[in-house]
Each structure stands twice: as C-alpha cells, then as structure tokens.
Amino acid sequence: MRxxxxxxxxxxxxxxxxxxxxKMQIQFIFLSPKLDMxxxxxxxxxxxxxxxxxxxxxxxxxxxxxxxxxxSFINIKNEKKDNFNIFSIEVSANHVRSIKEGILFAxxxxxxKGKTLHFIQVHVYDEKKNIISFCKLTNIIIIPKK
Known part of the structure; x- marks a missing residue:
C-alpha cells in the first residue's frame, strides 16, 4: 500500500x-491510505x-x-475511470489569520463523494499548526461522451 x-x-x-x-511551488506531501485526505x-x-x-x-x-x-482526481483515477475531467465549480474561504512568512500546509x-459531485473541505495552516483559512470546494466530474 505504501x-x-x-x-x-x-x-x-x-x-x-x-x-x-x-509556479506556486506547491508540493503534494501526504496521501492517506483510504485516499480521503x-x-x-x-x-x-x-x-x-x-x-x-x-x-x-x-x-x-x-x-x-x-x-x-x-x-478528487486521485479518487476518480482509483475507480479506474480512464477519461474524465474535474472542475471546481464553487470555492469559498474564510481567512482567520494573516501570515507573512514560512510554509503553508493545506x-x-x-x-x-458522489458520482458527479465531490464536496471537499480544506484547512490551511502554518508550520505551528495555526489555522490560517477554512475553505470548501465543490468539484464536478465530467466524463466526456464518446
């Protein structure tokens, strides 16, 4: 599994x-075994x-x-779907703390996790685990017609 x-x-x-x-230097660093985080x-x-x-x-x-x-991409790919697109159709954020330096984690x-829509919760925090923002996304999964 690892x-x-x-x-x-x-x-x-x-x-x-x-x-x-x-360009933003975002790096993916952890994925849970259940593929839900x-x-x-x-x-x-x-x-x-x-x-x-x-x-x-x-x-x-x-x-x-x-x-x-x-x-969302990882989960759809894991379901063995070959041809699909994922688009965020809604994103919102509540910023609760400002920050000037360091590394952000999301x-x-x-x-x-439905067949067409995924609802995602994102917590953004700093290196000391201080919450910076709470975000939510709605992703739509589109499978092109053949």
Missing amino acids: KKIQKLLNELNDLKKNTLIN LIAKMPINHNLFQPFGYLHGGAILILSESVGSSI KAQIFH
Missing part, C-alpha cells in the same frame, strides 16, 4: 509541470503578497483549489 500511495503522490507532483501549481505545502514569498505585505488571499485559494481538485478531505 508503494501505491507514493506512486500516486509522484504522479500528482509530475502532473504539475508547466502549470500554476508548479491529501496534504500539500507551499512556501510563502514576497511574490505572493498583497500590497500591505501579507500573503494574498488568492494564493491561499490557489493552494486550496489545487489540493482539493487533486484529491489538508483536503472529501466529505461527500
């Missing part, structure tokens, strides 16, 4: 080449700041949507 998990994490990290996920990390740097010197909320949303969409958990 090899399967590592293979899936490697695949996620390979898929990010030439994408915004790569995925953790990613992202370093904070001055390129991600808003004008007042704090991390831009949009950067948090990019991290959240990236990890939330990826957990833990995505599926709390509803």
Whole structure:
C-alpha cells in the first residue's frame, strides 16, 4: 500500500509541470491510505503578497483549489475511470489569520463523494499548526461522451 500511495503522490507532483501549481511551488506531501485526505505545502514569498505585505488571499485559494481538485482526481483515477475531467465549480474561504512568512500546509478531505459531485473541505495552516483559512470546494466530474 505504501508503494501505491507514493506512486500516486509522484504522479500528482509530475502532473504539475508547466502549470500554476508548479509556479506556486506547491508540493503534494501526504496521501492517506483510504485516499480521503491529501496534504500539500507551499512556501510563502514576497511574490505572493498583497500590497500591505501579507500573503494574498488568492494564493491561499490557489493552494486550496489545487489540493482539493487533486484529491478528487486521485479518487476518480482509483475507480479506474480512464477519461474524465474535474472542475471546481464553487470555492469559498474564510481567512482567520494573516501570515507573512514560512510554509503553508493545506489538508483536503472529501466529505461527500458522489458520482458527479465531490464536496471537499480544506484547512490551511502554518508550520505551528495555526489555522490560517477554512475553505470548501465543490468539484464536478465530467466524463466526456464518446
């Protein structure tokens, strides 16, 4: 099981080449054996700041949507579906703490996994496990018609 998990994490990290996920330096670091939780990390740097010197909320949303969409991808792939697309159709965030430096972590958990819709909860926190934001996503799974 450990090899399967590592293979899936490697695949996620390979898929990010030439994408915004790569530009943001997001790295997928943990996947639960039940495939229901995925953790990613992202370093904070001055390129991600808003004008007042704090991390831009949009950067948090990019991290959240990236990890939330990826957990849906892993689950659909695990169901042996070959041809599918995943799109976030709704994302929202409550930012509860500002941050200027360090590494952000995002833990995505599926709390509803239907055939067409996945509801994902994402907690974004710092290195000391202080919560920064609570996010939620609704992902739609589309299987193209042949």
